[in-house]
Amino acid sequence: MNVKKLFKGPFIWIIVVVVLIGAALATLTGGGQSKIDTSEALTLLKNDQVVSAKVFGSEGRVDMVLKNDYTTADGTKAGKDVQFYFGAYRAPTLVAAIDNAGLKSFDDQPASNNFWSSILSLLIPMVLIGLIFWFLFARMQGGGSKVMQFGKSKAKLITKDHPQVTFNDVAGADEAVEELHEIKEFLQDPGKFAAVGAKIPKGVLLYGPPGTGKTLLARAVAGESGVPFYSISGSDFVEMFVGVGASRVRDLFEQAKTNSPAIIFVDEIDAVGRHRGAGIGGGNDEREQTLNQLLVEMDGFDVKTNVILIAATNRPDVLDPALLRPGRFDRQISVDAPDRLGREQILKVHAKGKPMAPGVDLNAVAKKTPGYTGADLANVLNEAALLTARSNAQLIDDRALDESIDRVMAGPQKRTRVMKELERKITAYHEGGHALVAAAMHNTAPVTKITILPRGRALGYTMVVPEDDKYSVTRNELLDNMAYAMGGRVAEEIVFHDPSTGASNDIEKATGTARAMVTQYGMSERVGAVKLGTGGGEPFLGASAGHDRDYSESVAAIVDAEVRKLIDQAHDDAYAVLIENRDVLDRLALELLERETLNQAEIAAIFSDLRRPAQREVWLSKATRPVSDVPPVITDKERRDALAAGEPLPDSLSPQEQLAGAHLQGDVDAPGRSPGIDLGQGGGEQLPGRR
Ligand SMILES: Nc1ncnc2c1ncn2[C@@H]1O[C@H](COP(=O)(O)OP(=O)(O)OP(=O)(O)O)[C@@H](O)[C@H]1O
Ligand SMILES: [Zn+2]
Numbered sequence: 001m002n003v004k005k006l007f008k009g010p011f012i013w014i015i016v017v018v019v020l021i022g023a024a025l026a027t028l029t030g031g032g033q034s035k036i037d038t039s040e041a042l043t044l045l046k047n048d049q050v051v052s053a054k055v056f057g058s059e060g061r062v063d064m065v066l067k068n069d070y071t072t073a074d075g076t077k078a079g080k081d082v083q084f085y086f087g088a089y090r091a092p093t094l095v096a097a098i099d100n101a102g103l104k105s106f107d108d109q110p111a112s113n114n115f116w117s118s119i120l121s122l123l124i125p126m127v128l129i130g131l132i133f134w135f136l137f138a139r140m141q142g143g144g145s146k147v148m149q150f151g152k153s154k155a156k157l158i159t160k161d162h163p164q165v166t167f168n169d170v171a172g173a174d175e176a177v178e179e180l181h182e183i184k185e186f187l188q189d190p191g192k193f194a195a196v197g198a199k200i201p202k203g204v205l206l207y208g209p210p211g212t213g214k215t216l217l218a219r220a221v222a223g224e225s226g227v228p229f230y231s232i233s234g235s236d237f238v239e240m241f242v243g244v245g246a247s248r249v250r251d252l253f254e255q256a257k258t259n260s261p262a263i264i265f266v267d268e269i270d271a272v273g274r275h276r277g278a279g280i281g282g283g284n285d286e287r288e289q290t291l292n293q294l295l296v297e298m299d300g301f302d303v304k305t306n307v308i309l310i311a312a313t314n315r316p317d318v319l320d321p322a323l324l325r326p327g328r329f330d331r332q333i334s335v336d337a338p339d340r341l342g343r344e345q346i347l348k349v350h351a352k353g354k355p356m357a358p359g360v361d362l363n364a365v366a367k368k369t370p371g372y373t374g375a376d377l378a379n380v381l382n383e384a385a386l387l388t389a390r391s392n393a394q395l396i397d398d399r400a401l402d403e404s405i406d407r408v409m410a411g412p413q414k415r416t417r418v419m420k421e422l423e424r425k426i427t428a429y430h431e432g433g434h435a436l437v438a439a440a441m442h443n444t445a446p447v448t449k450i451t452i453l454p455r456g457r458a459l460g461y462t463m464v465v466p467e468d469d470k471y472s473v474t475r476n477e478l479l480d481n482m483a484y485a486m487g488g489r490v491a492e493e494i495v496f497h498d499p500s501t502g503a504s505n506d507i508e509k510a511t512g513t514a515r516a517m518v519t520q521y522g523m524s525e526r527v528g529a530v531k532l533g534t535g536g537g538e539p540f541l542g543a544s545a546g547h548d549r550d551y552s553e554s555v556a557a558i559v560d561a562e563v564r565k566l567i568d569q570a571h572d573d574a575y576a577v578l579i580e581n582r583d584v585l586d587r588l589a590l591e592l593l594e595r596e597t598l599n600q601a602e603i604a605a606i607f608s609d610l611r612r613p614a615q616r617e618v619w620l621s622k623a624t625r626p627v628s629d630v631p632p633v634i635t636d637k638e639r640r641d642a643l644a645a646g647e648p649l650p651d652s653l654s655p656q657e658q659l660a661g662a663h664l665q666g667d668v669d670a671p672g673r674s675p676g677i678d679l680g681q682g683g684g685e686q687l688p689g690r691r
Contacts, residue, residue: 158232158252160259163219170213170220171349172342172374176206179333180221183308187225187261190306201331202301203309205269205324207316208335211375214312217335218265221310230256230264234271234311237290245272245290253297253307260306266294269311273319291320298328337373337453339596340366346374350381357397365401370424370596371453372408380404426492426500427452428592432585433491433578434462434484434506435603440577440612441480450588451597462488475523476616478513482570483577485510490574491585514566515559524562532559573613580611 167177186193186200193200206214215231222229230252237245256262266272272290298309311329313319323329338346343366351362369377381396383404388396431450438444449463473481489503522529532551549556578585588606591598598606 158230158248158255160228160230160255162226163223163229165216165220165223167220167224169349170216171345172338173213173217173335174342176217176333176335177220179331180204180217183310184221184224187221187227187263187306187308190261194304201308202298202305202327203311203323203329204331204333205316205319205329206310206312206333206335208314209337209373210314211373212335212337213374214335215265215267216374218263218310218312221308222263222265225261225263228256228259228262230262232264232266234266234268234273237272237287245286246293249290249293249297253300256307257305262307264307264309266309266311268313269323270313270315270318273311273313273323275318275320291323295322295328337371338377339451339453340370341595343369343372343377346377347381350378354381354385355395357395360396360398360401364398365405368402368405376408379408383407424452424593425589426496426502428589429491429495429585430488430500430502431462432588432592433487433489433494433574435487436491436581436585436588436607436610437487437574437577438462438484439603439607440581440610441483441573442612442615443474443477443480444484446600447603448600449597450592450603452592453596475517475521475619478517478521478523479566479570479573479616482510482513482566483573485513486567486570486574487578490571491578494575494578494582495585495589510567510570511563514563514570517566518559518562524566526558526562527555577613580613584610 167180170177183201183204190200206217208214218231219229232248232252237248252264256264272287272294274287274291301307309329316332324332344363347362347365356362365380369380372380380401381404384396384400387400387403388394391400393400431452435447435450438447447462451461485506488506489499492499492503517523518527519532522531532555533549551559584606588598588603591602591606595602
């Protein structure tokens with residue numbers, strides 16, 4: 001049990017109760033014994049173990065102990081220096097009598113003689129704490145849900161309600177809404193799906209920055225399908241009492257199942273769902289138990305359960321992979337900050353019931369608020385309404401809106417997210433450069449999405465998605481992808497003559513690819529098909545990490561030169577495309593600045609008159625030849641001429657022979673793979689989602 005936990009939840013109440021009871025007991029037992037300096041006025045009534053005394057005629061029981069081993073006999077008057085200690089019981093009349101007599105009393109504790117009563121005063125609170133723990137645990141094991149009525153109220157932990165919000169209340173998140181439609185249909189009529197044996201996702205993970213409407217979306221699913229909505233926050237699970245997290249999960253699912261169809265919503269799932277063993281100090285048993293219980297419950301779902309678990313997080317990266325496995329949160333929906341159109345729609349939703357001055361243009365507000373989330377925008381309108389009311393005006397006008405935009409922007413966490421105008425422009429050209437090169441090259445996957453909205457640490461991104469899963473990549477594909485990677489940087493050079501640091505990641509990737517082409521894939525002319533260096537199995541990313549050189553300085557120099565040549569080529573390829581299509585690039589950047597996100601169809605429209613470079617020439621592998629001994633390639637014509645002249649064939653291979661030779665030497669037992677390319681796992685992953 002950690003200290004933090006002690007001060008949260010019901011524990012604090014236990015402490016309060018114990019202290020109160022302790023205090024009450026202390027008063028009763030007369031815990032603060034006074035010792036009394038007696039005089040002749042006091043008469044002892046019993047010998048040795050004195051149990052009662054008489055002071056000026058007032059009699060009362062006193063647990064008296066005599067100092068200095070002074071023994072008295074029955075009825076003997078005590079000497080002046082005798083001190084008496086009141087023990088467990090203090091007779092009021094006696095005390096009053098002592099006071100009246102003007103006898104002195106001291107507040108210090110008796111040295112040793114009150115041993116038993118001091119033990120007792122320690123023991124009582126401890127026994128009480130023990131009792132309370134026992135009581136709580138007993139209740140917990142039984143009916144879990146009742147436990148939390150103690151201290152933190154149950155209502156705060158698990159809430160159940162029937163949300164009235166619908167998808168109409170969620171704006172600018174069309175993709176997410178679309179994905180959730182299926183869940184809604186299932187919850188509305190589970191029987192229909194069960195009848196055809198359809199497998200419905202058990203868990204849906206909504207991930208994205210705070211305030212983008214994840215909770216709202218989950219509630220809307222419940223509202224749309226008219227099912228109860230159970231919600232709890234992951235951090236509540238974790239803050240709870242030891243051993244409660246797991247039983248809480250059990251209880252939550254129990255409740256939902258008895259009221260199914262239902263939705264369980266777990267906000268901040270990362271609090272429980274963090275990678276196991278990744279906690280500070282080597283893991284948190286309590287959290288892990290809770291997570292395990294969650295997994296157990298999810299695995300226990302069957303076709304008839306009719307409960308959908310929706311979870312939200314803004315840290316999908318820290319989640320335990322076990323949570324994301326098929327059959328758990330296998331549906332993952334990204335909920336991003338809205339683009340300009342989305343912001344306008346959100347503003348419209350929240351402008352309902354707020355009278356706007358004529359001429360107020362929400363589109364203009366949307367334009368001024370790049371990077372604002374739904375929550376920010378709701379806040380902007382609310383602030384504007386507050387300002388308006390405060391100034392006794394009836395209609396919300398532009399001035400109020402502008403002021404509230406500034407206020408919300410100044411909110412602590414938001415300032416950094418709102419991009420400056422120049423930065424936006426650079427990002428638009430950078431992403432535009434990527435997209436344009438990708439579209440122009442012949443061996444790149446189609447561009448499906450471009451955005452200049454910040455996402456994670458990226459200022460924007462361009463997404464290309466290959467049509468099929470790819471297990472191998474050809475040399476031309478690698479070259480084109482390198483050109484695509486360089487496209488962002490080159491666009492910055494062309495347009496601003498002053499490249500930014502934003503391309504560092506692209507350069508790193510392109511360099512990694514080039515190095516891998518030279519040292520692993522056998523794709524450079526001067527080096528040939530030799531694996532150079534240890535480690536560096538990382539496909540595409542090259543041998544940068546853990547790469548130990550096992551070749552000579554002179555070969556290293558060749559490798560560096562070859563890598564540089566490939567990078568230069570990628571740069572030049574991108575440059576040629578962008579210069580050739582400068583007008584398209586400008587148009588694309590303008591559209592991006594205006595709309596922030598472009599989808600596949602919009603991109604295709606802009607690229608309709610793209611001028612594309614010629615196909616790459618056939619590259620001839622000198623695969624099997626040693627580095628120093630690469631014979632000149634002879635052309636078919638030279639070959640034919642030699643044959644016709646009856647000369648012996650030159651010591652070289654024809655292009656066809658070379659290709660055939662390379663093929664035979666290729667990775668024969670890995671069908672579908674290109675010869676000589678060892679891609680390792682995850683080979684296709686670099687293509688989509690590159691920034
Ligand atoms: N897309 C949206 N459309 C309309 N309103 C929105 C939208 N996104 C957010 N809001 C407003 O912002 C409020 C907060 O959003 P919500 O709590 O759903 O965000 P969240 O993503 O769950 O955030 P967190 O990660 O902080 O929990 C909502 O109640 C709603 O008023
Ligand atoms: Zn880039």
